[in-house]
Amino acid sequence: MSSIPAPVRQVLQARSDATNQQINTALLKKNLDAQKQAGDAAVALIEQAAQLQRQLADGHIDVKA
Numbered sequence: 001m002s003s004i005p006a007p008v009r010q011v012l013q014a015r016s017d018a019t020n021q022q023i024n025t026a027l028l029k030k031n032l033d034a035q036k037q038a039g040d041a042a043v044a045l046i047e048q049a050a051q052l053q054r055q056l057a058d059g060h061i062d063v064k065a
Contacts, residue, residue, distance in 0.1 A: 002009065055061050 004012070052061065
């Protein structure tokens with residue numbers, strides 16, 4: 001058996017669990033932020049394609065950078 005008393009082990013385990021939960025929450029937030037950024041980029045590409053399609057329909061293309 002362990003030389004650490006059971007109540008102390010329980011407190012240490014609770015602290016470890018809380019730390020792990022904080023880490024997991026931070027990782028999930030980072031993942032969600034990356035997904036939002038990727039989604040925003042996809043929307044921007046779709047908007048650019050729609051704008052190009054409208055310009056083609058009007059018979060001209062704006063080529064400014």
